[in-house]
Amino acid sequence: xxxxxxxxxxxxxxxxxxxxxxxxxxxxxxxxxxxxxxxxxxxxxxxxxxxxxxxxxxxxxxxxxxxxxxxxxxxxxxxxxxxxxxxxxxxxxxxxxxxxxxxxxxxxxxxxxxxxxxxxxxxxxxxxxxxxxxxxxxxxxxxxxxxxxxxxxxxxxxxxxxxxxxxxxxxxxxxxxxxxxxxxxxxxxxxxxxxxxxxxxxxxxxxxxxxxxxxxxxxxxxxxxxxxxxxxxxxxxxxxxxxxxxxxxxxxxxxxxxxxxxxxxxxxxxxxxxxxxxxxxxxxxxx
Amino acid sequence: xxxxxxxxxxxxxxxxxxxxxxxxxxxxxxxxxxxxxxxxxxxxxxxxxxxxxxxxxxxxxxxxxxxxxxxxxxxxxxxxxxxxxxxxxxxxxxxxxxxxxxxxxxxxxxxxxxxxxxxxxxxxxxxxxxxxxxxxxxxxxxxxxxxxxxxxxxxxxxxxxxxxxxxxxxxx
Numbered sequence: 001x002x003x004x005x006x007x008x009x010x011x012x013x014x015x016x017x018x019x020x021x022x023x024x025x026x027x028x029x030x031x032x033x034x035x036x037x038x039x040x041x042x043x044x045x046x047x048x049x050x051x052x053x054x055x056x057x058x059x060x061x062x063x064x065x066x067x068x069x070x071x072x073x074x075x076x077x078x079x080x081x082x083x084x085x086x087x088x089x090x091x092x093x094x095x096x097x098x099x100x101x102x103x104x105x106x107x108x109x110x111x112x113x114x115x116x117x118x119x120x121x122x123x124x125x126x127x128x129x130x131x132x133x134x135x136x137x138x139x140x141x142x143x144x145x146x147x148x149x150x151x152x153x154x155x156x157x158x159x160x161x162x163x164x165x166x167x168x169x170x171x172x173x174x175x176x177x178x179x180x181x182x183x184x185x186x187x188x189x190x191x192x193x194x195x196x197x198x199x200x201x202x203x204x205x206x207x208x209x210x211x212x213x214x215x216x217x218x219x220x221x222x223x224x225x226x227x228x229x230x231x232x233x234x235x236x237x238x239x240x241x242x243x244x245x246x247x248x249x250x251x252x253x254x255x256x257x258x259x260x261x262x263x264x265x266x267x268x269x270x271x272x273x274x275x276x277x278x279x280x281x282x283x284x285x286x287x
Numbered sequence: 288x289x290x291x292x293x294x295x296x297x298x299x300x301x302x303x304x305x306x307x308x309x310x311x312x313x314x315x316x317x318x319x320x321x322x323x324x325x326x327x328x329x330x331x332x333x334x335x336x337x338x339x340x341x342x343x344x345x346x347x348x349x350x351x352x353x354x355x356x357x358x359x360x361x362x363x364x365x366x367x368x369x370x371x372x373x374x375x376x377x378x379x380x381x382x383x384x385x386x387x388x389x390x391x392x393x394x395x396x397x398x399x400x401x402x403x404x405x406x407x408x409x410x411x412x413x414x415x416x417x418x419x420x421x422x423x424x425x426x427x428x429x430x431x432x433x434x435x436x437x438x439x440x441x442x443x444x445x446x447x448x449x450x451x452x453x454x455x456x457x458x459x
Contacts, residue, residue: 016367023363027355028412040356044302051302052309059310126358127304129321130409135305135357162360169360204318264313 032146038164042139045167048123049137112227112234114275118142121268123167132172134158136269139166147231149272155237155260156182156225157269168271173206173238174199174263183229184208184238186215186255187222194255196238205242205256213253217244223257233274289455293338293346296448300330301350305358322429325398326437327354330445331369332376332394336385337449340377347373364408372397387446391438398434402427 033041103111120136138144140163148160150170159180161171171180173196182196186208194211208223221241227234242256304324311317327350335343347369354365376393383389406422409415417426 013371016371020363020367023366024361024408024412027360027362037356040353044353044357047298048302048305051299052306055306055310063312122309124302124305124358125309127308128323128359128405129308130405130415131359133358133360134309262313264318 033162033164041135041164041169042166045123045135045137048135052123110276112274112276115233116143116273116275118144118271118273119268120144120168120271122266132175132263133161134170134172134266134269135167136170136271137167138271139164139168141165143273144168144271145273149225149232149236151236151270151272152261152266152268153270154262155239156232157261157263157266159231160271170269172263173259174201174204181229182232182238183226184223185226186211186217186241187224188217190216192217193226193228196257200256203242203256205258206239208255208257209247209252211253211255213246213251215253217241217253217255219243223255227274231274233272233276236272289452289459292448292452293334293342296445297327297330297334297346297350300327301353319425320429321426322433323402323426324437325401325430325434328369328372328398328401329394329434329438329442331373332397333390333442333445333449335373335376336380336390336393337446338453340374343373343377344370347371361408361412364405368401368404372401387443390446391442394438394442395431395434398431399427402430 118138120138122134123137124135126133136150144160144163146160146163149156150158150160156173158170158172158175159182161169163169173180173182180198184194184196186192186194192211192215194208196206197209198207199205200207211217219241223238223240225232225234225236225238237260239257239259239261242258244253244255246252247254304326307324307326331343331347331350334346348366351366351369352362354369355362359365376397379393383393406415406417406426410417
């Protein structure tokens with residue numbers, strides 16, 4: 001038995017296992033990144049950026065060749081959509097102006113909808129693919145903070161999981177995380193509010209839960225962020241209703257939401273900073 | 288120049304994993320099968336065989352910590368696994384012949400071990416609820432397949448490079 005304890009390697013192994021468990025426990029907590037981690041992330045981010053640029057250039061060339069093959073078909077379709085778009089554009093302009101005028105009338109300057117966009121480029125992805133996360137090249141120095149919404153032109157894709165000084169990690173909506181909840185509503189004659197909780201991998205759909213049982217929801221209705229969660233602005237498109245089913249216990253309804261954005265094919269993202277938080281912050285500082 | 292060859296190779300292997308996943312065309316194949324490139328692990332196994340045990344373990348520890356900090360944000364998982372795998376491979380080499388094919392086989396073996404180990408931890412902390420059969424079908428076999436392709440294409444030049452580095456060091 002004493003021989004067993006004298007085996008240095010075995011002791012080392014056991015100590016490392018204890019450290020491993022402790023470290024996993026530490027990183028599972030809801031936490032901000034410590035400064036050594038931030039430093040390591042930023043340094044690696046810089047190296048990644050150097051390697052990423054030429055690699056993307058080569059990959060982009062092949063993608064372009066692929067695109068050219070589909071150009072004719074796409075062009076035809078887009079031309080048909082163009083006229084539709086012009087009428088919509090004029091409508092939006094008049095509505096926007098009217099909205100501004102009415103707001104001025106009410107003397108209500110801030111809205112949950114307004115946000116400051118921060119453009120960012122994807123420089124890496126989690127290669128082991130247990131968690132779908134991407135690394136982008138903007139960090140706290142550019143105004144990114146934890147839990148901010150991340151969108152592409154198509155719609156919401158995720159939120160900032162951790163921000164270090166010059167890079168940040170984005171957790172995609174498809175990640176399995178119990179803590180990842182987004183307050184959302186279904187757009188209709190009467191808006192129905194619920195929470196996005198989780199992702200169904202088989203159907204590739206987000207789950208919108210906690211909807212009142214008597215709510216009227218139809219297929220193809222749009223689902224947007226409500227801005228009531230405290231971090232996201234209002235009105236970011238999440239997706240559209242795929243199917244409505246009763247919840248596990250039958251007390252509430254659950255909606256399968258087909259995401260508007262493609263979670264996989266992401267090159268550039270926009271990190272969304274709510275304007276209302278900024279004005280509130282300024283006011284507090286002024287006090 | 289000679290001094291920097293090995294760290295440079297390690298960094299290239301490490302960064303290329305992430306870039307590979309990022310630039311892979313996002314088609315049905317990507318969405319359905321979760322293949323993970325394990326280029327760095329292959330590099331590590333080859334280093335353990337052709338350069339030496341201590342160096343491989345140190346590289347494993349440093350890049351394991353990097354892997355945890357930068358990619359997974361779950362500290363300790365890879366920092367523990369990489370040095371251990373390097374150690375086991377180096378010990379196994381005492382009875383095995385350092386032939387290229389044996390090195391390839393050992394790399395594949397360690398990739399499978401690593402995948403199982405990470406799967407176990409993810410299951411334990413509740414980040415995944417993938418059943419074992421699905422894990423084998425959607426994750427383990429595509430990962431092995433991808434890395435077999437990598438091994439066939441690039442492991443021989445990698446081995447030659449490492450042998451060259453070792454030889455230059457011994458001449459000094």
